[in-house]
Amino acid sequence: MSDTKIRNMEEFSAISGLSRPTVSKYFHDPESVRASTRAKIEEALERYDYRPNIFAMNQNRKLTKNVGIVVPLLSDPYFAEIARNLEQRCLDAGYRPTLFSAHGDPELEVEVLNTLRSMKPAGVLLAPLGRASQTRELKKFCDDIPTLIFDSSVDELGLAFVGSDNMQFTTHISDYLCRTGEPPCFFEMKTPANPNAHRRRQSYLNAMESFGHTPQVISIAGEGWSFEEIGRTGGHEALKSKQFGTNTILCSNDRLAIGLLTACYEQGVVVGRHPEAAIRIAGQDGHPHSRYTCPPLTTISHDYDAVSKHAAEALFAAIEGHVEPWKSTRLEGKLILRDSA
Numbered sequence: 502m503s504d505t506k507i508r509n510m511e512e513f514s515a516i517s518g519l520s521r522p523t524v525s526k527y528f529h530d531p532e533s534v535r536a537s538t539r540a541k542i543e544e545a546l547e548r549y550d551y552r553p554n555i556f557a558m559n560q561n562r563k564l565t566k567n568v569g570i571v572v573p574l575l576s577d578p579y580f581a582e583i584a585r586n587l588e589q590r591c592l593d594a595g596y597r598p599t600l601f602s603a604h605g606d607p608e609l610e611v612e613v614l615n616t617l618r619s620m621k622p623a624g625v626l627l628a629p630l631g632r633a634s635q636t637r638e639l640k641k642f643c644d645d646i647p648t649l650i651f652d653s654s655v656d657e658l659g660l661a662f663v664g665s666d667n668m669q670f671t672t673h674i675s676d677y678l679c680r681t682g683e684p685p686c687f688f689e690m691k692t693p694a695n696p697n698a699h700r701r702r703q704s705y706l707n708a709m710e711s712f713g714h715t716p717q718v719i720s721i722a723g724e725g726w727s728f729e730e731i732g733r734t735g736g737h738e739a740l741k742s743k744q745f746g747t748n749t750i751l752c753s754n755d756r757l758a759i760g761l762l763t764a765c766y767e768q769g770v771v772v773g774r775h776p777e778a779a780i781r782i783a784g785q786d787g788h789p790h791s792r793y794t795c796p797p798l799t800t801i802s803h804d805y806d807a808v809s810k811h812a813a814e815a816l817f818a819a820i821e822g823h824v825e826p827w828k829s830t831r832l833e834g835k836l837i838l839r840d841s842a
Contacts, residue, residue: 631696671704732760758784
């Protein structure tokens, strides 16, 4: 690697012996230049350890005021609420937001990104599918377009990551449940759709060890995003086969908890904190409808306003040319006590 410091694309063009338009064309689409030219550029990139400021390049073009907001599933109440919040912040800042849902499909997620390219957005707020995402396509998109990743972090892509502190979520609510009754078991999907579920499971295991209790994880069958029905079906099976070794159940998310509440009702199992109740149930997420379950669901909630504020402000700053080194911002959740636990 050469010690020569390349400060901009003009200097790189001169030292690599290629024209500025050719170099620019390569950075916008490597496949658009001849293979021999591409090889020469990539050899120079390696030698001089040069990476162009893609966002500065964008600033030199006439940008639209379009901002894309992409979520895994818009019908999921959490993503609907965070998208609504982000949309309003974009409108307040003078941008034109457009919402997209990947519908839990990695191929559709890539199609959405390609559609966004054609819109020439000023920037994108992206909640990726996570492990199911095609990481190579995400990286290519984030290298070309100012993109703020939220909810699920993938390989430090984009400008930065903003989301909730899922480890804190589960530790905090586990501590409350242990202090107020029997230690909880953990109710989860065997194949979770959202990668944050794995962090919550690990946090539960860590918390139980820290508190001196034996953990118990009940992993139920089911894939996809129909969490309520998966929780209901798995809850019926777990109740009938007496899988719960404690009268306190912490669910991986509120939607699974809602399904479990339904299973308890259908089997005549009384849920709540009062003396006549047989079982306590708590969730995680602050589902917008969790206060309306029967009984109302105890949960730990995302700070929707703070997550959307940090994400939107970081993106707007980058669009305006204020790009900072990549960092991860994880915001703590708030415990909400209701009658279910």
